[in-house]
Amino acid sequence: MAALNIKKGSSSHSAYDLRDFHSDIERSHTLAVIVENEPGVLARVIGLFSGRGYNIDSLTVAEIDHKGHRSRITIVTRGTEAVIEQIRAQLGRIVPVHEVHDLTTEARAVERELALFKVTATGEKRVESLRLADIFRASVVDSTLESFIFEITGTSEKIDAFAELMRPLGLVDVARTGVAALARGV
Amino acid sequence: MSRQMTGAEMVVQALKDQGVDTIFGYPGGAVLPIYDAIFQQNDIRHILVRHEQAAVHMAEGYARSTGKPGVVLVTSGPGATNAVTGLTDALMDSIPLVVFSGQVPTFMIGTDGFQEADTIGITRPCTKHNWLVKDPAKLSETIHQAFHVATSGRPGPVLIDLPKDVQFATGQYTGPKLARVDHYQPKVKGDLDAITKLVELIEKAERPVFYTGGGVINSGAGASQLLRELVDATGFPITSTLMGLGAYPASGKSWLGMLGMHGLYEANLAMHGCDLMINLGARFDDRITGRVADFSPHSTKAHVDIDASSINKIITVDLPIVGDIGHVLEDLLKVWKARGRKVNKDGLAKWWHKIEEWKKIRCLAYTNSDSIIKPQYALERLEALTKGRNRYITTEVGQHQMWAAQYLGFEAPNRWMTSGGLGTMGYGFPASIGVQIAHPDALVINIAGEASWLMNMQEMGTATQFRTPVKQFILNNERLGMVRQWQDLLHGGRYSQSWSESLPDFVKLAESFGWKGILCRDPKELDDAIMEMINHDGPVLFDCLVEKHENCFPMIPSGKPHNDMLLSADAEAFRGGAALV
Numbered sequence: 014m015a016a017l018n019i020k021k022g023s024s025s026h027s028a029y030d031l032r033d034f035h036s037d038i039e040r041s042h043t044l045a046v047i048v049e050n051e052p053g054v055l056a057r058v059i060g061l062f063s064g065r066g067y068n069i070d071s072l073t074v075a076e077i078d079h080k081g082h083r084s085r086i087t088i089v090t091r092g093t094e095a096v097i098e099q100i101r102a103q104l105g106r107i108v109p110v111h112e113v114h115d116l117t118t119e120a121r122a123v124e125r126e127l128a129l130f131k132v133t134a135t136g137e138k139r140v141e142s143l144r145l146a147d148i149f150r151a152s153v154v155d156s157t158l159e160s161f162i163f164e165i166t167g168t169s170e171k172i173d174a175f176a177e178l179m180r181p182l183g184l185v186d187v188a189r190t191g192v193a194a195l196a197r198g199v
Numbered sequence: 200m201s202r203q204m205t206g207a208e209m210v211v212q213a214l215k216d217q218g219v220d221t222i223f224g225y226p227g228g229a230v231l232p233i234y235d236a237i238f239q240q241n242d243i244r245h246i247l248v249r250h251e252q253a254a255v256h257m258a259e260g261y262a263r264s265t266g267k268p269g270v271v272l273v274t275s276g277p278g279a280t281n282a283v284t285g286l287t288d289a290l291m292d293s294i295p296l297v298v299f300s301g302q303v304p305t306f307m308i309g310t311d312g313f314q315e316a317d318t319i320g321i322t323r324p325c326t327k328h329n330w331l332v333k334d335p336a337k338l339s340e341t342i343h344q345a346f347h348v349a350t351s352g353r354p355g356p357v358l359i360d361l362p363k364d365v366q367f368a369t370g371q372y373t374g375p376k377l378a379r380v381d382h383y384q385p386k387v388k389g390d391l392d393a394i395t396k397l398v399e400l401i402e403k404a405e406r407p408v409f410y411t412g413g414g415v416i417n418s419g420a421g422a423s424q425l426l427r428e429l430v431d432a433t434g435f436p437i438t439s440t441l442m443g444l445g446a447y448p449a450s451g452k453s454w455l456g457m458l459g460m461h462g463l464y465e466a467n468l469a470m471h472g473c474d475l476m477i478n479l480g481a482r483f484d485d486r487i488t489g490r491v492a493d494f495s496p497h498s499t500k501a502h503v504d505i506d507a508s509s510i511n512k513i514i515t516v517d518l519p520i521v522g523d524i525g526h527v528l529e530d531l532l533k534v535w536k537a538r539g540r541k542v543n544k545d546g547l548a549k550w551w552h553k554i555e556e557w558k559k560i561r562c563l564a565y566t567n568s569d570s571i572i573k574p575q576y577a578l579e580r581l582e583a584l585t586k587g588r589n590r591y592i593t594t595e596v597g598q599h600q601m602w603a604a605q606y607l608g609f610e611a612p613n614r615w616m617t618s619g620g621l622g623t624m625g626y627g628f629p630a631s632i633g634v635q636i637a638h639p640d641a642l643v644i645n646i647a648g649e650a651s652w653l654m655n656m657q658e659m660g661t662a663t664q665f666r667t668p669v670k671q672f673i674l675n676n677e678r679l680g681m682v683r684q685w686q687d688l689l690h691g692g693r694y695s696q697s698w699s700e701s702l703p704d705f706v707k708l709a710e711s712f713g714w715k716g717i718l719c720r721d722p723k724e725l726d727d728a729i730m731e732m733i734n735h736d737g738p739v740l741f742d743c744l745v746e747k748h749e750n751c752f753p754m755i756p757s758g759k760p761h762n763d764m765l766l767s768a769d770a771e772a773f774r775g776g777a778a779l780v
Contacts, residue, residue: 049382052331053319064324095511102508108328108348108383 041070042097042117043124043194046086049109050076057107058086067092067100071126071169073191083111089169089192120196127190128172133160134183142182149175160185202372206335206365207232209372210299213342215242216375219270221261221636222246223254227274228314229301232366246636246665249657251278253629255285255356256655259294260633263616264591266419268295268349269633275301276314279360280321284623286356287325291620292442293417295354297345298326304364305333318360327355333362335370343378352385353506354417385505389522389530396518397477397501398535404475405546406553407435410458413442413619414480414504415524416612422525423612426479427451429532433542436554438466440481441604442619449608455554459487460755461601464562464764465554467753470495471761472553478502480524483513484620493760503527562753562766563605572722574599574674574745578606578646581672584729589641590614591634595627595651598680598751603646625654628671632658635667642670642733649675649742650699659712662738670732670739676747677702684750688765709740720744 048054055074062069071089076082090100097115104113116122130151132142135158142161146153151165165175169192176187204212210233214222223246226234237245248254251273258269273282279300289296300322303312319331328348332338341359349357401407409430415422423446430437430453437447438458447454456463458470470476476498481487483502488494494514501518502510510519520527535541565575592607593616594600600617609615616634618626631645645652652673662669682697709716715735719728719742732739752767 053323056320057323060324095515099508099512102506102510102512106353106506106508111382 036094039091039093040097040117041089041091042115043122043192044088044090044101044104045112045114045116045194046088046104046110047077047112048084048086048107049111050082050084051109054084054107054109055086057109058088058104061103061107062088062090062100065103067096071191073193087192087194114196116194116196120198122194122196124168124192124194125166126169126172126192127164127166128175129154129188130163130165130176130179130184131160131186132163132179132183133185135159138182142179145175145178145182151175203369204372205232205236206338206361206368206370207236209335209339209370210342210361210366211236211240211243212372213339213375214270217343217346218267219243222270222272223248223257223261223633224272225249225251225254225274225278227278227301229275229303229363230272230278230299230361230366232363233272233299233301233361245272246632246661248629248661250655251281252284252625253632253655253658253661255282255289255296255298256623256626256629257633257636258296258298259285259289259292259626260593260616260630261637262289262294262296262633263416263630264613264634265637266613268297268346268354271296271298273298273300274314275303275318276316278314279316279318283321283325284621286322286358288618288621288623288626289356290325290327292618293354293413294356295349296356297342297349298356298358300358300360301366302331302360302362305362306364308362318358322358325356326358327353329358329360331360331362332365335365335368338365338370339373340378343373343375344380344383346375347378347380348383351383353414386521387505387523387526389503389520389527391530391534393518393520394527394530395534397520397531398538400475400499400501400518401433401435401477401535402538402541403543404435405543406473406550407433407475407477407547408455408469408473409435409437409447409477409479410439410470410481411437411443411446411479412440412481415443415446418480418505418524420612422523422528423447425525425528425532429528429535432532432540433535434547434551435477435542436469436551438462438469440484440487440619441617443481444604444615445609445612448610450610457604459484460489460757461605461751461753462755463605464560464753464766465557467755467761467764468557469554473498476500478504478516479528480504482509485513488513489755489763490758490760495761560766562764565749565767567722568746569722572720572725572743572745574602574676574749575606576722577672577674577725577743577745578602580725581644581646581729582607584726585642585644585733588733589638591616591631591638591641591643593617593627593630593634593643593645595645595647595654596622596624597648597651597682598676598684598749599646599648599651599674601681601751602674624651626651628652628655628669629658629661631669631671632662632665632667635669636665639667643667644670644672647671647673648680649673649677649702649705650679653699656708659708659714659738663713666737668735668737668739670741672732672741673705673743674745675702675705675742676745676749678747680749681751683748687748687750688754688756705740705742709738712738714738714740716740716742718742718744
């Protein structure tokens, strides 16, 4: 049967590709989903993830083209190659979904998240929090004599790292936007 | 001519413009304006059901037997929630439906008003798409889009939720030609390189098998025709899922019978032993694959499906082709013919020899009886006495459904309506009425078990009112047969709640609705009784008392591979003696 041996796997671009669908390795993927901005479209996307047992690590959504009624949903999810391929295909068949891009495999992408951190501290800890904020290029957007709110943008990893450092200095509250991502280049 | 009209009038006008001749429904407060518009016209026939679930199953029967979308109209709240089982059934089996539900007025939405339910939220996961129309200006276009979505790509049910004030409001009507449907255009042509690759595989394969599904039927009569041409020209064996029966004729020389959990021995072993599997419009359902890890271990697998999400969902395939079966088969035949119509003749001859050996097992053999009707015998006689007639078969769900798939032969597509994916008991009776409405002169038979049949028995009144001469052929074993079978095989014979207690006198029940009732318990009287059923001009309730403890074989127990089938004792004995495998 050697004559019938062909490569495993598929993609929308050609009949075959080389990805290993049998891989058990789970990886984080960032998906950009361009949807018709109509009522319930987010519920359809979320319902798909919960109904089929997929993970959502982060999700952001906002209108990006008011005239064209387009919104962009950025989803960070986790799964094996086969699961990610299935998520893409399932998203693609939702009627108001126009495009689905896997920014992790299709192209190198810029990923950014914005976060607000409230730190309550006095004395040396207060000074240290300001010093670290400076290193992370976080800016102070609110301050009282006992607290700061820092605004920071960056990759999720950078924000995680900042949170770790701030925790012992009096971090009391965090608000994160989730990931926004765009493919690099043209 | 003014195109200003009320929302309710738009609904009726849009249905006419979409070529709808029949709708199945049940009125209520939130759809009264639409019912008023229906009252004032004669183009669209309304079939009044007795329960909304049945309306959806009737529309499914109508859709599957005609290839046209089925249309349903229900009221808000309980009307909509009663439709949910039917919607889910249609979604699982890819049946095109357009369902209209009434809703409380827009200004009352969210107030827990009388008969208010979040119909859009409830039906979102059980429709292909749904719409809440709040603006009368968008109503007619939405209806045209709904028909487009229901019937394009992989078909499925859609729902439009219509608040009562939108039905009363006046607006501009948009015809189907002006409705924007451009953004939903699923790909129908398959990739030509991949199709050429499949032709190369077809030319070389030693042990090929076609594994076909409901996608062939949904693709239309042309797809079935092309499939027949391809199968007969290549001489490859073909098996089908429950959903795909009739696409290739049961009398065809390459037909192996149905595959899967209760599929035929030769079909399942061909799937297990093949070196090239060509899946056309089937989805590797768990009732088909058995244990996934051991599924057809030595084959190269090609999968043609219009839904990209079906590919690599359960079984990783080597050659995926996303496209409509009809289009792909047309291109495939062209390429294969242009390359000289080659097949591996020597390999095929050996393969068929092996298949013929498997067939000698006679996996559908059973021990007949002089004193009691065996369900298999009842279906064999029904087949013999109805073959060649203009016949449509629906079924309920359970043992009788599997026996029907095994013992009846389907020569054409759209003649076999059964609940495959969802396995909805109570489907077959209303579906048979829907089929009969679409085909008034045909012989429409619902093969049922008594337990399934009772689930929608209220529709007897509908059949009488609309003069649908449906034949209800009940294989009455006074058991929930398939549940009993699993308890027999897997739960130590502890038959927990799996018998039918307090059954009605079916003959008297039939007569009370103006039907004919027939009771048959003697195998010698069976033929005459079946002929009496066929020849009666009107609905018939046929109470066929059968052996109570018959099990359905072959059977691949859950989690077992295709080559690990349970056969009936007779077939088992034959296998032991002949040592064929």
